[in-house]
Each structure stands twice: as structure tokens, then as C-alpha cells.
Amino acid sequence: MGLEAPYVTGYLSEHFAEGDYGTLDGYIARGGYEAAKRALTQLTPTQVVDEVKASGLQGRGGAGFPTGQKWSFMPAGRDKPKYLVCNADESEPGSFKDRLLMERAPHLMLEGILIGAFGTGAEKTFVYVRGEYAESARRVQRAIDQATARGLFGANILGTGFRHDVMLMRGAGAYICGEETGLLESLEGKKGQPRKKPPFPAQYGAFGMPTTVNNVETFCHVPHILRRGAAWFKGIGTDKSPGNTIFGVSGHVARPGLYELPLGTKLDTILFEHAGGVPGGRKVKGVIPGGMSMPILPAGMLDVPMANEFLRERKTMLGTGGIMVMDETTCMVRVGCVISYFFRDESCGQCTQCREGTGWMHKVLNRIERGAGNPDDVDLLLDVAGKMEGTTICAFSDAAAWPIQGLLRHFRADFDAHVKLGRCPFPESFAL
Amino acid sequence: MARITIDDQSYDVADGRTVLQALDDLGLLMNGVDVPHYCWHPKLSIDGSCRLCQVEIEGFPKLQIACNTPVKDGMVIRTQNERVKTAREGVMELLLVNHPLDCPICDQAGECKLQDYAYEYGAAHARTREPRRPAKKRVELGPTIVFDQERCILCRRCVRFCREVPGTGELMVQGRGDQSVIETAPGEPLANDYSMNVADICPVGALTTKDFRFKIRVWFLEDVPGVCTGCANGCNVHLGVANNRVYRYVPRRNDAVNETWMCDEGRLSYKRIGGEDRLREPQLRGADGRLVAASFDAAIEEAAARIRRAIDASGPGVVVALASPHATNEDLFTLRRLLEVLGSSSAAGVAVSNGRSDSLLIKAEKAANATGARALGFGAPGPVLDRIRGGGARVLIALGHDVLDPAFGASEELFRSLDTLILLDTHHSALERVAHVVLPARVAAEKLGTLTNFAGRVQKVEPAVEPAHLAYSEGEALLRLARAIGLTLFGGPASEARSEPEASGGIRWEPRSISRAIGAAVPAFAGVDIDSVGAEGLPLRGTGP
Numbered sequence: 018m019g020l021e022a023p024y025v026t027g028y029l030s031e032h033f034a035e036g037d038y039g040t041l042d043g044y045i046a047r048g049g050y051e052a053a054k055r056a057l058t059q060l061t062p063t064q065v066v067d068e069v070k071a072s073g074l075q076g077r078g079g080a081g082f083p084t085g086q087k088w089s090f091m092p093a094g095r096d097k098p099k100y101l102v103c104n105a106d107e108s109e110p111g112s113f114k115d116r117l118l119m120e121r122a123p124h125l126m127l128e129g130i131l132i133g134a135f136g137t138g139a140e141k142t143f144v145y146v147r148g149e150y151a152e153s154a155r156r157v158q159r160a161i162d163q164a165t166a167r168g169l170f171g172a173n174i175l176g177t178g179f180r181h182d183v184m185l186m187r188g189a190g191a192y193i194c195g196e197e198t199g200l201l202e203s204l205e206g207k208k209g210q211p212r213k214k215p216p217f218p219a220q221y222g223a224f225g226m227p228t229t230v231n232n233v234e235t236f237c238h239v240p241h242i243l244r245r246g247a248a249w250f251k252g253i254g255t256d257k258s259p260g261n262t263i264f265g266v267s268g269h270v271a272r273p274g275l276y277e278l279p280l281g282t283k284l285d286t287i288l289f290e291h292a293g294g295v296p297g298g299r300k301v302k303g304v305i306p307g308g309m310s311m312p313i314l315p316a317g318m319l320d321v322p323m324a325n326e327f328l329r330e331r332k333t334m335l336g337t338g339g340i341m342v343m344d345e346t347t348c349m350v351r352v353g354c355v356i357s358y359f360f361r362d363e364s365c366g367q368c369t370q371c372r373e374g375t376g377w378m379h380k381v382l383n384r385i386e387r388g389a390g391n392p393d394d395v396d397l398l399l400d401v402a403g404k405m406e407g408t409t410i411c412a413f414s415d416a417a418a419w420p421i422q423g424l425l426r427h428f429r430a431d432f433d434a435h436v437k438l439g440r441c442p443f444p445e446s447f448a449l
Numbered sequence: 450m451a452r453i454t455i456d457d458q459s460y461d462v463a464d465g466r467t468v469l470q471a472l473d474d475l476g477l478l479m480n481g482v483d484v485p486h487y488c489w490h491p492k493l494s495i496d497g498s499c500r501l502c503q504v505e506i507e508g509f510p511k512l513q514i515a516c517n518t519p520v521k522d523g524m525v526i527r528t529q530n531e532r533v534k535t536a537r538e539g540v541m542e543l544l545l546v547n548h549p550l551d552c553p554i555c556d557q558a559g560e561c562k563l564q565d566y567a568y569e570y571g572a573a574h575a576r577t578r579e580p581r582r583p584a585k586k587r588v589e590l591g592p593t594i595v596f597d598q599e600r601c602i603l604c605r606r607c608v609r610f611c612r613e614v615p616g617t618g619e620l621m622v623q624g625r626g627d628q629s630v631i632e633t634a635p636g637e638p639l640a641n642d643y644s645m646n647v648a649d650i651c652p653v654g655a656l657t658t659k660d661f662r663f664k665i666r667v668w669f670l671e672d673v674p675g676v677c678t679g680c681a682n683g684c685n686v687h688l689g690v691a692n693n694r695v696y697r698y699v700p701r702r703n704d705a706v707n708e709t710w711m712c713d714e715g716r717l718s719y720k721r722i723g724g725e726d727r728l729r730e731p732q733l734r735g736a737d738g739r740l741v742a743a744s745f746d747a748a749i750e751e752a753a754a755r756i757r758r759a760i761d762a763s764g765p766g767v768v769v770a771l772a773s774p775h776a777t778n779e780d781l782f783t784l785r786r787l788l789e790v791l792g793s794s795s796a797a798g799v800a801v802s803n804g805r806s807d808s809l810l811i812k813a814e815k816a817a818n819a820t821g822a823r824a825l826g827f828g829a830p831g832p833v834l835d836r837i838r839g840g841g842a843r844v845l846i847a848l849g850h851d852v853l854d855p856a857f858g859a860s861e862e863l864f865r866s867l868d869t870l871i872l873l874d875t876h877h878s879a880l881e882r883v884a885h886v887v888l889p890a891r892v893a894a895e896k897l898g899t900l901t902n903f904a905g906r907v908q909k910v911e912p913a914v915e916p917a918h919l920a921y922s923e924g925e926a927l928l929r930l931a932r933a934i935g936l937t938l939f940g941g942p943a944s945e946a947r948s949e950p951e952a953s954g955g956i957r958w959e960p961r962s963i964s965r966a967i968g969a970a971v972p973a974f975a976g977v978d979i980d981s982v983g984a985e986g987l988p989l990r991g992t993g994p
Contacts, residue, residue, distance in 0.1 A: 191625075208622070213497035213517050364626035366603065367498040373543040376627035380579040397576060404539035407511050408500055 025291055027261040027277035028241050029234070033121040039156060041163040044124035050169060052243035053131045057177045065136035069239060071247035073259040077114075078104055078195075078232030079308065079336045080412070081258075081325050084239075090219035091137040092227050100223045101134055101142040102204065102230040105157070106188050106195035108147060109308035110359065111339030114263035114275055115233035119146070119153035122237065123160035127183065129236030131169065132243055134181045137229055141182045145200050148188040158185050192363035196411050197230040199365065210365045211411035234263060254280035258324035258335075266292040268342035269299070280335075281327070285319040288342060299344040303427065307336025309356055310416030312423025313349075333423060348443035349428035350435050353382045353421055360417035371414035374405040378421055385432060388440040395432050399425055451522040455482055456529055467495065468515035468526060469502055484528050485537065485566045487544075487652050488604040489516040492708045493613055499544075499604050501566070503536045504528045512536050534570070541571035547582045547627060548653070549599050550575070557654030559667040563602060582627055590631075591619070591639030593713060594647060594656055598630050601655035607631060607647040614710060615641040615809070631655075642811060645713045649699055660717060661697045665689075673913035674701055674984060676900055678775060678817035678893045679715035682810045683902030685985070686711065688719065688894055688913040695719045695894060695914055703985045706906060712811050722894045722914065726877045729918040732887040740887065745919060749926070752886040753933035755869040756791075759844045765792035769842040772799040772827040773849030774816030775875070776890070776923045777898025777910065778974070779963040781818070781825050783924035784848065786938040787931050796842065798830035799823065800852035800859075812903050816851065817893060821901030824973050824989060834859050837867060844869040848890070848923050850878035871930075873923045889920040896922040897960045899979055905992030907977045909984075925958035939966060 026033065037043030044050070056065050070085025091099055103126065107115040118126060130142045144161075146154040161183045165171050172180045191209045193199040198212035201223050222228020238260055242250045251259045258280040264287055267273045271293030278287065284304060288294060295301055303313045306323065312333040314321065321327050325335050343352065357379035366372045378401055381394055402418035402425075409415075425432065434442050450461050453471065462471035472478040473491050487499035495517050503512040507525040512533065515526075527533065545567065552558045584598035605622060608631065612618040619639040623632035633639055639647070648658045670689040677684040677698060684707035686698040698719045700711040731748035732740040743751070759767050768791055772781050788797055799822040806813035830852055836842040845867050852859050864870055864883040872884035875892045893900065893910045901907050921929065931938050939962075964978035973989040981987060 193625075213495070213514075215517070215519065361626055366622065366625045366627065366629035367496075369498070369500050369540050369543050369602075372603065372627050372629065373546040376582070377543070377546050377577065377579065384579070391578075401543075404536075404543065408503065408536065408539075410497055 024272060024274055025276040025278055027279075029118070029122070029125070029237055029261060029263060030275070030277045033117065039121055039123055039160070041124060041160065041167060044122075048244070049124050049240075050128050050131075052240040053128045053135075053169070054175060056132045056243055057135050057175050057179055062136050062138060065132060065243070068247050069136065069242060072242045072250040073247075073257075074235065074238055074242060074250065075258060075260075075325075076232055077234035077238070077262055077337070079109060079310075081335060084231060084235055087219075087229055087231070088133065088137050090217070091139075091229055092219070093138070095138070098141070098226050099137060099139045100226055100228045101130060101137065101139040102197070102200065102223060102228055103130055103142055103144040103233060103236060104195065104197065104200060104230050105144055105146040105150070105153065105233045106200060107150070107233070107337075108192040108195040109310065109337045109339055111265065111267055111305060111308045111341045112337035113265045113267075114338065116147075116150055116153050117275055118233050118237055118263070119150070119157050123157045124164065125237045125240060126157070126233055127160055127164055127169075129239035130183060131174070131181060132239050133229070133231065133236060135179060139229070140180060141184060143204055143223060144183060144185045145194070145204055146185060146187050147195075148190045154185060154187055161185060191365075192359075193365045193411075193413060196413060198411065200230065201228065208365075210367050211413070213410050255322065255324045255326065257326045262335075262338050264323065264338045264340055266340045266342065268340075269295050269301075269344040269347075270342045271296045278323075281322040281324040283319075284314070284321050284323055284340070287323065287340065288319065292342075295342065295344045299346065301342060302345045302347050303343050303349065303352075305339075305341040305343075305420070307334055308339040309341070309359065310420060311336040312419045313352075313427060314423075315427040332426065333419075346443065348386075348441055349424050349431040350382065350386045350441065351443070353424050354379070354386050356420045356424075357382050357417070360413070364413060364417065368409035368414060370405045371409050371417065374401050374414065375417050377401055378417070382421075385435050386441055388435060388438065390432070390436040392436055394436065395425055395429060451520045451524070453520050453522075453524040453526060455526045462520050464520070466520055468504065468506075468513075468518050468520055468524075470516075471520050472515070482528055483569075484515050485562075485570055486516060487562065487602060488606065490606050490609075490650055490709075491702075492710070493606060493609045493650075496605055496609065499540070499602070501537060501540045501544075503533060503540075505530060505533055537570045538572055541567055542576070544602050545571070545575065546577055546579075547599075548602065549581055555600065555654040556657050556662045557600070561654060562652035584630065589638075590633055590656075591644060593644045593658055593660070594639055595659055595662060596631065597655050597657070600653050601631055602653055603629055603631070604652060605631075606650045606652070607656055610647055610650060611639070611641070614646070615643045617641040620647070642712050642714070642807065643710060643809070645716050646700070646710050649709070665691055665696050670696060673911065675894060675910050675913060676817060676902075676908050677711055677715040677718060678900070679712070679718040679815070680804075680806075681812040681814035681816060681819055681903035682707065682715075683817055683900055683906065683908055683986075684711040684715055684810060685908070690913045693914050693917075695722050705985060706902065706908075707810055710810060712809075714811070719894075721876070722892055723917070724876065727916075727918075728874050728877055728881075728887065728889040729920075730889060732881070732884075734885045740881065740884070745888070745921070748886050748888055749929050749933050752869075752871045752888075752930055755871070755885065756844055756930075756934055759868060760791070763843060766796070767841070767843040768793045768846065769796035769833045769836055769844070770846040771830055771833055771848060771852050772797060772822045772825075773873075773923065774799050774801045774814070774819035774822050774851060775893070776818060776822075776848055777893065777896065777900060777960070778818065778821045778825065778907065778967055779898040779960045779979075780848070780922055780924035780927075781822055781827065782963060782967045782970070783927045783938060784846070785825055785827075787846075787927050787936070790931065790936045790938055796833060796836055797827055798833045799827035800830040800854065800857055802851050802854040803856065814903065817902070818900040820903055820905055821899070821907070824901060824905070825967070825971060830857055830859075834863065837863060840866070843867060844871070846871045846873070846927075847880060847884075848873050850874055850876075850880040853879055873926055888926050889916075889918060890926065891916055891920050891922045895920070897979065898922070898924075899964060899977075899982060901989060902986075905973075905989040906986045907974070907982050907989060908986035909979055909982050922958065922960075924960070924963065928958060939963070
């Protein structure tokens with residue numbers, strides 16, 4: 018495997034480099050499943066949810082929704098089976114933290130799932146693994162088998178009478194299946210197309226049953242919160258964004274990789290202290306802070322603390338924490354072409370604005386890059402992006418519009434230069 | 450019950466409905482409150498994908514789609530402000546990014562929702578410089594439907610229709626994003642009993658029926674409300690009429706009968722109206738045993754003379770009749786009156802052909818008014834046929850030829866034993882070979898009257914076209930026959946046989962008065978007549994809601 022251990026570790030990743038941490042015995046030897054044991058034997062489900070609520074944990078899959086609150090949306094009672102889904106589709110370009118979590122710490126994720134299942138009263142968890150993540154799927158399945166054989170899943174877990182099963186499903190390669198309701202459709206064997214809301218998954222989720230969907234990393238925080246307490250967790254990161262997260266740094270940096278750092282760590286600290294800065298003495302031009310769907314930040318904003326409350330002020334978001342660095346040789350029109358191609362290709366095609374808008378933006382951006390742009394094309398792009406924003410079944414359309422808006426906000430000069438020169442002023446060697 | 454406010458007007462609507470459904474329930478949708486929409490259809494599941502029906506709802510920061518937002522008591526909705534209009538204009542522009550602007554050669558032009566809404570809600574100018582996506586033209590999805598991929602706006606009504614109504618699910622969306630196309634699986638064509646409905650619900654010119662496409666521009670068509678006569682269901686239709694010709698049936702919404710659908714067989718049954726096999730002229734059997742053309746008056750006179758002779762010789766009991774399950778209630782009541790006046794009322798029945806049925810709309814009885822015939826006292830044809838077999842009947846007045854259906858075991862030979870067979874019919878049949886007097890009649894699309902569907906719902910038909918030849922409605926022909934015999938069928942206030950100028954033969958056929966007379970004579974029809982049934986019909990008394 019190409020990636021070695023991350024260069025900075027914390028509570029999530031401290032044992033990543035130890036090969037046996039991925040085995041059940043190795044995990045248990047380091048205190049694994051103790052938190053789940055305590056939850057199942059000493060706490061009520063409500064106490065579990067309250068503890069996670071009190072920790073302030075926010076989902077690490079991109080939207081940053083408070084996890085405890087999400088769990089509390091699950092209906093009480095047992096008239097219908099309830100499900101959890103672990104979203105391991107990690108399809109956001111620039112994001113690769115969940116892959117390492119699954120490969121190096123599958124039992125940490127499973128313990129988080131077990132605690133979440135007890136808290137929400139779910140009887141089954143579907144782990145939906147990105148199709149390309151064959152190794153992750155293999156290791157997670159092995160971990161499920163080991164834990165089930167040891168009585169940590171299945172009937173009567175730890176003699177408490179609680180039953181929970183985990184089932185691994187593999188995706189087939191569509192970005193949209195990382196969207197929670199697109200995932201549910203795919204899980205059910207249907208075409209991956211997000212569902213209209215209402216109803217929301219907590220009422221009508223997988224196979225029509227109440228369902229909560231959480232990201233891999235989100236589950237991985239939970240055993241630590243239960244073990245060390247909400248107050249401990251709140252003491253890490255910022256007031257509004259507690260905890261560590263695993264940043265994935267890629268692009269024009271000397272040491273691309275995963276870095277577990279507290280939320281609120283400044284972007285320039287991550288880039289220059291941890292990732293080694295831009296190689297070859299070149300300067301940073303722009304940084305996408307949270308996966309490809311998040312608007313880009315220009316070099317002048319690198320002092321931003323990496324937490325949503327600060328990123329929002331700069332009209333972007335933490336997303337999945339996938340940081341993509343581009344140096345001064347980068348053509349931002351070309352970046353727009355690449356991004357818009359991706360979203361055009363991955364749009365599920367249900368909603369008018371998304372289906373037609375992604376294609377239109379891609380065509381216009383390509384035209385500008387070819388040197389056939391018109392002076393009013395930038396305004397046209399902004400207008401189309403505006404029409405795509407906030408008006409569709411899922412957030413994909415926003416995710417396709419935001420990065421283009423970001424490029425136009427901070428790098429309009431690149432676009433104007435293309436139109437003026439009638440060609441791309443950057444060397445062709447660029448690649449994102 | 451929830452009280453909601455739409456554009457400053459208050460309405461009480463049922464709980465559990467969405468805003469668009471509530472508007473539809475109130476009869477206001479695009480009929481007082483304009484919330485344009487493409488993917489939503491009142492009889493299909495909610496899709497929520499076209500995003501055109503966005504409205505402003507107080508308390509929601511973003512615009513909401515009216516089709517999928519449940520009403521709540523106190524909800525305040527705005528459908529016409531600038532924000533909503535801007536959003537609509539945006540959706541319209543995006544829908545046209547890949548739609549060809551070739552309305553002049555598109556068969557849907559004139560009844561195209563994309564054309565209508567672009568005009569009503571869209572911007573005046575296109576800003577696209579990019580080529581439209583390449584797509585296939587004239588794809589045969591199956592035996593009835595042709596698909597133009599270029600024109601499709603992917604509202605997916607057709608996909609949902611096939612899954613949800615016939616349940617056959619032939620259609621799907623292949624691919625994703627702006628490469629999405631409606632497709633069938635290889636070797637599985639769009640072929641079900643209701644396939645042509647997809648052309649009706651397609652808001653654009655993407656799905657057209659092989660039968661109708663490029664036959665005529667729709668703005669030349671007059672839509673005449675009527676009823677399909679293919680079976681006992683009585684699906685409500687619009688007859689598309691131009692140049693005294695019916696070009697198509699399209700279903701007309703009636704939630705109590707056919708919702709918004711009709712079957713393909715019924716839809717194509719309009720062809721029988723102007724069919725080559727229409728009976729076009731009166732005929733008389735000559736001394737040499739051959740049928741020869743005659744004038745209407747001569748044929749009526751001959752029929753009257755034969756009936757008089759038979760009654761004079763053997764009494765009124767020798768006249769029997771078979772009613773047509775295709776004729777109107779008014780026609781059949783006139784037959785009933787004739788038999789009553791002749792004194793032969795017990796000797797009548799109705800033969801109804803049966804065929805394939807399903808659990809949706811297709812009914813086994815392949816006639817539009819079998820239930821009406823029974824309600825008017827015409828029972829099974831067996832006793833009539835037995836009277837003929839036994840020699841007790843010498844004259845048969847036959848309306849239509851359904852009795853030739855092998856199920857009734859009545860051959861041409863049986864009718865050959867009669868002294869007189871008077872046939873009133875719309876189409877040629879083998880019964881002519883044994884008839885002595887043949888009178889062409891009108892089909893439902895050519896006359897005013899009512900038909901009673903299988904559930905007892907009485908529905909109005911009105912003349913959409915004139916027959917290409919002289920033909921009377923069966924009722925009118927019988928009235929003339931009675932007059933020629935010297936009988937008066939209707940007296941008192943419902944009198945139809947009052948003195949008229951000689952030019953019209955002293956007869957005035959007034960289906961409206963007959964219709965009211967039925968109500969006076971048959972309790973089930975009380976208050977249920979041509980003028981009272983309205984556009985959606987009324988149930989016979991004692992037959993449900």
C-alpha cells in the first residue's frame with residue numbers, strides 16, 4: 018500500500034503503524050471494545066446518545082451535522098426494525114482518510130457502530146464501501162467476522178440481550194452513492210439516485226425502515242468519546258468544532274498524506290509545518306480546503322483555522338477535510354474544466370438544474386480554456402451556478418456550483434486573461 | 450383539515466396532501482393558481498425532479514417544490530412573486546439547454562407544455578452558444594410509440610407510468626447526468642395494453658403515437674368531449690375532430706371512471722367511426738331475394754308494412770326485438786316504447802359480446818351501454834332466440850349484430866326462418882344476408898344521448914361528426930317506423946311525435962326530451978338525463994356514489 022502512516026497522529030490514528038491494531042486481539046489489547054462494553058452494560062441508550070450530543074461531535078462526511086442530534090431523530094419503539102448505515106463510499110475527490118481508517122483501524126469503526134446501534138436501537142448496520150476500496154472491504158469484512166465470532170456482534174451481545182448484525186456492501190463506483198439517500202437506493206439494489214425529502218431517512222430509510230447514516234470517521238470518534246468522556250472531547254479543537262479530524266493533503270506539496278490534527282488548526286500550519294510546503298520554491302496559488310466540492314481559497318487566506326465557523330466566513334467549508342494544494346503554475350480555468358467535467362459526469366440526472374447546469378458550465382469552461390470565451394461568459398457562469406444552488410433534491414447541484422463560484426470569486430483574472438488572449442496563458446504541463 | 454393561504458386567498462384542504470395535490474383537489478391547479486410543473490402528474494407517484502413547481506412558503510428559507518411539500522395548517526404560500534418567477538425562468542432556461550428549438554417541425558407544437566411554459570414563464574432569448582447534445586431521432590420503443598431523444602426533458606412520467614399503472618415497467622432511464630436517456634431493455638419493447646398513454650403524459654414532443662403523429666396539426670382539431678365505446682368501462686375521451694373526421698381519441702380526466710388513462714384498443718377504436726365497413730345506405734330485399742339500395746322512406750314504409758301484416762295475421766306477439774348494447778339509452782328506450790305500444794314488450798333482449806378484461810380499465814363486455822340496456826329492461830337474448838326457434842316469432846327488429854357472437858348459438862340459418870328481419874346497424878355484418886330491411890344507424894360519436902357504463906354511471910355523448918351518408922340514430926329510425934305503422938310512442942309532455950312540418954316527415958327526434966322521459970318511466974334514471982349528467986356523468990340511482 019502506497020501510503021505509510023500519517024505524519025501526525027492523534028487518538029484516531031496513534032496505532033496505525035502497529036500492524037496488529039487491525040486485528041481483534043491487537044485492538045482489544047489496546048483497550049478496544051471497552052467503551053462498547055461500558056455502554057451496553059452500564060448505560061442506557063439515551064445516556065449514550067446524550068454523551069455523544071454533549072461531546073459536540075459533528076459528522077465527518079462533509080456536511081458536519083451534529084451526530085448526537087442525528088441519532089436522536091431515530092424514532093423510539095420497536096414496531097419497525099431500525100438500521101444504521103456506515104457511509105464508507107468516500108467518493109469526494111481529495112478525500113482518502115476513511116480508506117486508511119478502514120484498513121488500519123476497522124475495529125475502531127466497528128466499535129463506534131456497536132455503540133451507535135445500542136444508542137439508536139438499530140438491529141443492523143450496513144457498511145457501504147466504495148467499490149474501488151477492495152482492500153478496505155476485505156479488512157472490514159475480516160474484522161466483522163472476527164468480532165462476530167467473539168460475540169461482539171450477533172445475538173445477545175456481551176450477555177446483554179442486545180442483538181446487532183453488520184453487513185458489508187460494496188458500491189459500484191458512482192460519486193452520488195456517497196449522498197446518503199443515493200446510497201440507500203444503491204444499497205437496495207437500485208440506481209443511485211438521491212431521494213426527495215420528505216420523508217427523511219430517520220423515518221423512511223434503508224428498505225423503508227428508520228435509518229441513520231454516519232461516515233466512517235464519525236463512528237471512529239465515538240468509542241473515544243465514550244471512553245474518555247464528552248468533556249475531554251470538547252477540550253480538543255475549537256469551541257464550535259470539537260475533536261480531531263484527519264486532514265488529507267494532496268497536490269503540490271512536498272509531503273502529501275494524512276494528518277490527524279485538532280479542528281481549528283490553521284491551514285498554513287498544515288501546509289507548511291506538516292505537509293512540507295510547495296516543492297521547487299514555487300508559491301501556493303489556491304487551496305481547496307475540504308474536497309473538490311468546496312470553494313477554493315486563494316493564497317491570501319491560508320491563515321484560516323480549519324473549522325467551519327471560520328471557513329464559512331471565507332465562503333467555503335471544511336467538507337471532508339481533503340485539502341488540495343495548487344501552486345502558481347496552475348491554470349484555474351483548467352481546474353474549472355476538470356471540476357465541472359467531474360460533476361457533469363457524476364450528476365445523477367434527476368433534477369433539471371443539476372443535469373443541465375453541470376453540462377452547460379462544463380461546455381462554457383471548456384470553451385474559455387480553448388480560447389473561444391466571450392467577455393460575458395464569466396457572468397453567464399455565475400448566473401448558471403446561482404440557478405443550480407439550493408434548488409435540487411440533494412446537495413450535489415450546490416457541490417457542482419460552489420467550486421466554480423469559488424474559482425470565479427478569487428481567480429477571475431485567469432478567466433479574463435483567457436478571453437483576452439484567446440488562448441490559455443499557462444503551460445500545458447498542468448495536472449490537478 | 451388544514452387551512453392554508455395561497456396568494457392571499459384562504460383554502461381548507463385535506464391533511465396529508467402536498468401543496469400541488471391540494472391545488473389539484475381544489476380544481477385550481479393551472480386553473481386559477483398557476484404552478485407550472487412537468488414531472489408531477491395527479492395519477493403518478495411524486496418525483497420531485499423537474500423543480501419547476503417551486504413556490505415560496507413562509508418559514509422556509511429556500512423555495513420549496515409544491516409537489517412534495519405537505520400542507521400544514523396555517524401555511525402561507527406564494528406562487529407568483531418575483532422570487533418564484535425568477536426561479537421558474539431559471540428552470541425553463543436550463544430545460545432548453547439541450548432541447549432543440551425546432552417547434553415548427555415538431556408534432557407536439559400547439560399542445561406542448563415546454564412551448565407553453567417557455568412562452569409564459571421563460572426568458573425571451575436563449576443564452577446558449579453550445580451545441581445541443583447529440584441524440585437519436587425516431588426510436589421505435591414498441592409497436593405503438595416513437596421516441597425522439599432530443600426532445601425529451603427527462604421528467605420520467607413515462608417511466609413511472611409503465612411501472613405504476615400497467616405495472617409492466619418497460620421504460621427506464623439509462624445513463625446519468627445530461628447523458629440520461631429513456632430506454633427499454635434489449636428485446637423488451639414498450640408493449641402493454643396502455644402503452645399509448647405515455648404519449649399523452651409526455652409534456653413535450655418526445656413520445657408520440659405511431660397512429661397520430663404527423664396526421665394533422667393539433668390546432669386544427671376541435672376537442673369534443675365524449676366516451677370511448679370499446680367496452681363497458683366508458684372511458685371519458687376527447688374526440689379530436691377536423692374536417693368532419695375523428696383523428697384521435699385522447700383520454701379525458703374523470704377520476705370516477707378512467708382517471709386520466711385509456712387502453713390502446715379503445716383509443717384506436719375511433720377508426721370504426723369512419724371505417725370502410727360502415728353501413729351507408731338503406732336496403733330492401735327484392736323479389737329476387739337480393740338486397741338492393743332503397744330510399745330511407747321506402748325502407749321505413751316497407752318495414753312498417755311488414756310489421757302491420759304480421760300483426761294483422763298473427764297478433765302483436767309475433768314481433769320480437771334485440772336491442773343493441775352500443776345504442777344510447779334514448780335509442781333503447783324508444784325501442785322499449787315501440788314494443789310496449791305494439792304490445793310485444795316481453796319479447797326483447799340484448800346480446801352482448803364478451804372478450805378479454807383486466808383489473809384496470811378493460812371490461813369483458815365489449816359494448817358501451819350493455820348496463821343501460823339491462824336497466825331499461827332488456828334481458829338476455831335467449832328467450833328471444835327461443836321464440837324464433839319455436840316459430841312463435843315472425844318479425845325480428847334487430848339493433849346491431851352482436852347476436853351473431855358464437856356464444857349465443859344463433860346462426861344465420863336461425864334468422865332465415867323469420868318472415869321479416871328489420872336490421873338497424875352501424876356496420877356491415879353477416880346479419881344483412883338474412884335481413885329484409887336494412888337501415889344505417891349512427892354511432893355514438895354522431896349523436897346526442899347517454900350511455901351507461903358497467904358501474905351504472907350515465908355519461909353523455911354528443912355529435913362530434915356527421916355521418917358521411919344519411920343515417921338516423923336507432924331511436925329516430927324507430928320513431929319514424931312507429932309513425933309509419935301509425936303509432937304514437939310518446940304522448941303528454943314528452944311528446945316527440947307531435948305534428949311537424951311534412952318536410953321532416955312529421956317527426957322530430959329530441960333526445961333531451963326522451964332522456965327526461967326515461968327518468969319518468971324508469972326509477973333508476975330519475976333525474977339522470979342528458980342535461981343533468983354533466984361532463985363527468987352521474988350514477989344510476991341505487992348504483993353506488
